[in-house]
């Protein structure tokens with residue numbers, strides 16, 4: 001793989017951008033590598049500045065569910081831009097988007113648009129605190145909810161990758177209001193509620209934790225969260241930034257038949273533009289300014305380009321029955337991976353829901369962060385590098401989830417399996 005131009009750009013970037021990147025996970029530190037710089041991306045392929053073409057399973061970390069630059073999205077953005085790129089006054093797209101979200105997501109009665117997943121969880125936490133008049137928040141170890149101060153405690157994703165689950169710059173007082181518990185442990189949550197029940201504003205959880213590999217809830221865990229939060233009058237916040245509009249039209253809450261109080265959304269709803277949203281029960285959402293006492297705002301929130309892009313992407317997913325297609329492709333990949341693991345006598349775990357997947361380089365049952373951390377990191381690094389050399393780009397960390405898009409085809413899945421067969425032979 002040629003890397004001259006990427007290397008040059010990275011050298012330049014490091015002089016003027018901290019670490020040379022605008023988000024830490026892009027730095028490839030966990031694979032002892034350096035990032036490649038992208039020239040263009042179309043469908044399931046990206047082309048870097050050195051002319052390498054890669055089959056992509058990162059999909060801009062989730063948003064690219066139709067693949068990169070689908071025509072419906074680029075056309076919608078072009079049309080919207082011709083009418084003005086930002087107004088700072090309501091526009092019709094915002095109403096359409098809110099109606100679509102309320103229609104698709106089972107628990108959402110009212111929704112507010114923001115500009116990132118981080119803003120969505122940050123605002124949901126503030127709203128839960130304002131609504132309950134309480135301060136404490138419960139989160140689970142390994143769950144990542146964006147870089148919100150009070151949630152950067154025992155966080156997943158880049159925070160994990162860099163071996164520092166806790167960030168400098170978060171006041172101890174903020175972190176003290178955050179109670180962290182191991183995922184899938186209802187007993188400990190019950191004990192925490194018995195002790196601090198009347199101080200807990202919210203419990204926030206990643207719908208399916210997907211920033212520490214891809215972890216599934218054990219039977220009864222999510223139902224237990226719902227029941228305990230209801231019993232103690234705490235707000236149950238479901239973070240569907242990654243899974244929302246990805247695993248089903250209505251996200252994990254549709255799959256699990258669960259009604260949280262508030263839901264954080266992002267990624268797919270923006271069609272690749274900077275978008276987030278949070279919504280839920282009208283009784284809680286009405287606590288937001290200007291109707292209520294909880295302040296929340298944004299110069300670019302509900303931006304017409306972002307709304308047009310997201311609407312176009314979601315409507316196209318519905319039109320082409322994208323979720324059924326993603327399940328087909330995901331099942332093909334899963335079958336192939338399981339056959340490869342059996343053939344090579346590897347007892348690695350493979351988790352998948354629809355188009356989201358993670359291969360764990362461990363035989364441990366995956367239930368929480370501790371089990372995820374048993375993965376063989378050296379084996380992952382060698383696998384990642386070998387895949388890249390064969391033209392397949394997987395997330396550059398053993399703690400990230402892979403994404404298939406509607407633009408992938410049987411051909412690409414089979415190519416990927418061939419690359420995996422070679423790469424697993426070397427680990």
Ligand SMILES: Cc1ncc(COP(=O)(O)O)c(C=O)c1O
Nearest residue numbers: 116117118144145146239241242
């Ligand atoms: C579950 C989850 N919540 C929140 C976020 C934060 O979103 P953003 O990066 O758009 O701020 C992410 C991803 O980054 C995420 O995966």
Ligand SMILES: NCC(=O)CCC(=O)O
Nearest residue numbers: 023025061157158211400
């Ligand atoms: N799973 C990791 C993310 O989704 C975030 C990407 C980023 O922070 O750049």
